[in-house]
Amino acid sequence: MLSTSLVSSLQFPFDTKNLFKFNNIQEGDIYRHYTTVPEDELPINLYQYQDFVIRVDYSDNKELKKFLLETKTAKDQNQTNVTFNKWAKNNHGNYIDLQISEENLIKLIEKFPTINYNIIIEDLAQKIYETYPKNHHESLKLASTDSKYKFKATEEIIAESKVNVLSELFFKEYRPLETIEAWLDILKQTYPDLISFEDIGHTYEHRTYRVVHFSVPNSDIEHHERKTIVVTGGVHAREWVSVSSVLYTIYSLILHYNENPSSKILSNLDFLFIPVSNPDGYEYSWKTDRLWRKNRQETIFPNCFGIDIDHSFDFHWTKSSDWACGEEYSGELPFEAFESQIWEEYLNQTNNDHKIWGYIDLHSYSQEVLYPYAYSCSEQPRDEENLIELAYGIAKSIRLQSGKTYNVLPACIDKDVDLLPDLGSGSGLDFMYHNRAYWAYQLKLRDSGSHGFLLPGKYIEPVGKEIFAGIKYFCLFILNDE
Ligand SMILES: [Zn+2]
Numbered sequence: 001m002l003s004t005s006l007v008s009s010l011q012f013p014f015d016t017k018n019l020f021k022f023n024n025i026q027e028g029d030i031y032r033h034y035t036t037v038p039e040d041e042l043p044i045n046l047y048q049y050q051d052f053v054i055r056v057d058y059s060d061n062k063e064l065k066k067f068l069l070e071t072k073t074a075k076d077q078n079q080t081n082v083t084f085n086k087w088a089k090n091n092h093g094n095y096i097d098l099q100i101s102e103e104n105l106i107k108l109i110e111k112f113p114t115i116n117y118n119i120i121i122e123d124l125a126q127k128i129y130e131t132y133p134k135n136h137h138e139s140l141k142l143a144s145t146d147s148k149y150k151f152k153a154t155e156e157i158i159a160e161s162k163v164n165v166l167s168e169l170f171f172k173e174y175r176p177l178e179t180i181e182a183w184l185d186i187l188k189q190t191y192p193d194l195i196s197f198e199d200i201g202h203t204y205e206h207r208t209y210r211v212v213h214f215s216v217p218n219s220d221i222e223h224h225e226r227k228t229i230v231v232t233g234g235v236h237a238r239e240w241v242s243v244s245s246v247l248y249t250i251y252s253l254i255l256h257y258n259e260n261p262s263s264k265i266l267s268n269l270d271f272l273f274i275p276v277s278n279p280d281g282y283e284y285s286w287k288t289d290r291l292w293r294k295n296r297q298e299t300i301f302p303n304c305f306g307i308d309i310d311h312s313f314d315f316h317w318t319k320s321s322d323w324a325c326g327e328e329y330s331g332e333l334p335f336e337a338f339e340s341q342i343w344e345e346y347l348n349q350t351n352n353d354h355k356i357w358g359y360i361d362l363h364s365y366s367q368e369v370l371y372p373y374a375y376s377c378s379e380q381p382r383d384e385e386n387l388i389e390l391a392y393g394i395a396k397s398i399r400l401q402s403g404k405t406y407n408v409l410p411a412c413i414d415k416d417v418d419l420l421p422d423l424g425s426g427s428g429l430d431f432m433y434h435n436r437a438y439w440a441y442q443l444k445l446r447d448s449g450s451h452g453f454l455l456p457g458k459y460i461e462p463v464g465k466e467i468f469a470g471i472k473y474f475c476l477f478i479l480n481d482e
Contacts (some may be wrong), residue, residue, distance in 0.1 A: 019133040034129040046125040046426040051099045053087060053121035053452060059094035064112050068096055069419050072322050076400055082107045085291075085327065087452050088366050088444075092411055097449055099291070106285060120449055127454045128290045131240065133173040166255065167333060171248060171464060174240045176286045177207075177279060180247065184212060184275075191254060193217055194401025201342030204297035207279040209342050214271040216261070226270040227357035227478060230437065231471065233274070235309050235339075235361065235428065237281030237292045238453045241445050241463055242362035246275040248470055260438055265475045270354065277451070278309055292451065294339055299324040311423075312337035313431035314344070316375040320422045329427055340428070347436060358478050359437035360471060361428050365452055366404045366414075368443040369395050369470075372434075374411035374427040374442075377418065381433070389478050390439060394470040401469035403460055404446065439478060443467065 034046045058065035069089075071082070084100035097120065100108065109115055121127050133139065170183055188195045198211040215223070228437040233239075233246035250273055257266055276282050280296035294306030304325035311320055322328040347356075349442035369391045372381045381387055388408065395406040417424040424430075433440035446463050447455055455463070 025265060031126075031130050031362050032136065034126055039073070041137045042129070043136050043286070046129055048289070049125040049128055049291075051085075051101050051124050052105060052119050053097055053099050053124060054105065054117045055095050055097050055120050055449060057095045057116040061112070061114065061116075064115060065094075066419070067112075068098070069416050072326050082111060084108070088449070089414075089416070090366065090448070091368075091409055092407060097452060121433070121452065121454070127451065130456055131174060131290065131454050132286075133175075133457070166251065166258075168461065171244065171251070171460045174244060174460065175247075177276060177283050178453075180243070180275060181210075182357060183211075185246070187250070189255070193255065195250075198346075200346040201338070203280045203342075204295065204338050205280040205283075207283070209279065209339065210274070211346070212275065213252060213272040214250060214273065216257060216266040218267040221268065223270065224353040224355065226268060226304075226355065228270040228272055228354045229358040229360070229471075229475060229478070230272045230356055230432070231274075231309045231360045231362070232277045232428070233362040234276040234278050234282050237278050237285040237294070238284070238290060239362075239364040239445075240282075240453075241364050241455050241460065243275050243282065244460045245362050245445060245464050245467045246273050248271070249468050250275070251256065252464070252468040264479060265472065268479055269475055272354065272356075281306070293327045294329065295339060297338055300332060301325060306328075307331040307337040309337045309339045310428055311426045312340040313426045313428055315426065315431040315434050316373075317426040318422050321420065322422075322427075328423060330422070335427060340431075343428075348450065356432075356436040357438050358474055359429075359432040359440040360474065361432075361440075361446060362467065363442060364445040365447055365449070365455065367404060367446055367448050368414060368444040369406050369408045370411040370414050370429070370442040370444065371408070372411060372430055372440055374415050374422065374424040375417065376421075377410060377412040383438075386481075387439065389475070391441060393473050393477060394441065394443075397469045397473035398466040403467040404466060406443070407472075439474070441474075443470070 015144045035043060039045075056064070056068060060069060082104050084098040084104055087097040087099055089096040175183070184197070186199060194214055194216055196213045198213055199208045200211055201209040203209060215226075231246055231249055235242075253266070253271065256263060278295050281292055281294060284296055285292045292306075294304050294308050297307060299305060299307065301324040302452035304323070306329065308320070308328050308330060311328060311330035312335060317330070317334035318333065320326070320328050320330035322330070331337055335344055371387050371391045373379050373382070391408045395408050398404055398406050411427065411429055412424050415424040427442075429440055445467065446459060
C-alpha cells in the first residue's frame with residue numbers, strides 16, 4: 001500500500017515537504033535505464049527513438065552544407081535517400097545537429113566520405129526518459145484512479161497552498177499541462193489583484209488558449225497608457241524549457257512584487273504571458289511523441305498533422321517548401337494554424353487597448369538572442385542600432401546572471417533564408433515587430449547542444465533566472481526609452 005504521506009503529497013503536486021520526496025529527484029537519485037522499466041510504466045513509448053543525434057561540422061565543405069540545409073525533414077522521402085531531422089544549427093561554429101538513424105548515418109558517410117561529425121546523443125530514448133518527472137508514472141496512476149488526486153485547484157488545495165504557492169519545488173521538474181493550469185489557478189486565487197486570465201479561444205483539440213495578464217494596480221497611470229510586454233513560450237511543443245521559463249518569469253515578478261511592490265517596472269508596465277502557446281502540441285509531446293514540434297490540426301494530407309505555428313503568421317507569408325508531414329509545414333494559407341489565428345483576432349479585437357511595446361518569444365535551443373527580420377536579411381529593421389544594442393544588453397544581463405553566453409544575430413541568418421527563403425516567412429517575431437511591438441526578439445534558450453531539446457529538469461531554475469534577468473533588462477530599457 002502506498003503510504004499516506006505519499007498520497008497526501010499528491011493533492012498538491014508542487015508543494016509540501018512530502019512532495020519533495022515524492023515528486024522530485026533527490027540528490028544522488030538517478031533514473032533507471034528505460035529498458036529496465038516495465039513498458040507500461042514508461043511515460044511514452046521510448047522504443048520509437050532509436051536514432052543518434054550527431055553534430056556535423058560543415059565549415060569547409062560547401063556541398064555538404066548545401067545538402068544538409070536544403071534537405072527537408074526526415075519523412076520527406078522523395079527529396080533524397082538520406083533522411084534525418086534537423087535539430088539546430090550553430091551560426092558561428094558552422095555546424096548542424098541532426099537526429100539520424102544508424103542506417104542513414106552510414107548512407108550520409110557514403111555520400112560524403114570526408115564528413116566531420118561527432119555523436120552528441122548516443123542514447124536518445126534514455127535522454128528523453130530523463131526529461132519526464134521521475135515519478136511521472138505514479139502520479140498519473142494516482143490521478144487516474146482517484147479523482148480526488150487530480151491536479152486540480154480545488155478550494156481546499158487553494159486554501160492550503162496560500163503560504164506555499166511560491167515554492168521553488170514547482171520548478172524542480174517539467175510539468176504537464178494539467179499541473180501548469182492548476183498552478184496558475186492557485187497563483188491567480190492567491191494574487192487576484194495582480195493576475196487575471198484571458199481565455200481567448202480554443203485550439204483544434206478544443207483546449208483553452210490562455211493569456212495570463214499580470215498587472216500591478218497603479219492609480220497614477222491609466223491602464224491603457226501603460227506599455228505592455230508580451231512573453232510567449234511553447235510555440236514549438238518539444239521546447240519545454242521555454243514553457244517553464246515563462247512560468248518562472250511570472251513567479252519571479254511576484255517575488256519582485258513581494259519585495260518591492262512599488263518597483264518601477266511593476267507600476268509602469270503591464271504584462272501578457274502565454275506560457276503554453278501550443279497546448280495541443282505540448283500535450284502530445286508529453287503523451288505520445290516527446291520530439292513533436294508543430295500543433296496538431298488536420299492538414300490537406302489525411303495522415304499528416306500539424307502546422308508550424310511560427311510559419312503561420314501573415315507577414316511576408318509564403319507557403320513552405322516543406323510538405324504537410326514535415327516539421328516546417330506552414331499550412332496552405334496564412335493564419336491557418338488555430339493558434340496564430342486566435343492571437344491575431346485577440347490583438348485586433350479584444351485587445352486593442354493594450355499598448356503592446358515589447359515582445360519576447362522563447363524557444364530552444366542554441367543560446368541566441370535573435371532580432372528581426374526573420375524573413376529577409378536585406379530588409380533593414382527600424383531603429384536598427386538600438387534594436388541591436390538592446391539585444392546585446394539582454395545577452396549581457398544573462399551572462400552576468402549565470403555566466404552563459406547567448407549570441408546576438410538577426411533571425412534571418414538563424415533561419416538560413418539565403419538558402420531557403422521560405423523558412424523565415426510568417427514568423428511570430430516579424431509579425432509582432434511589424435504590427436504591434438516596437439521591440440521584439442526571439443530568444444533561443446539553453447543549451448548549446450549536449451542535451452538539445454532534452455535539457456534536464458535541473459536546469460529549469462538556472463535558465464529561468466537568467467531569462468528573468470534578461471527580461472528585467474528589457475523592461476528597464478523600454479521604460480527609460482521615453
Ligand atoms: Zn522553437
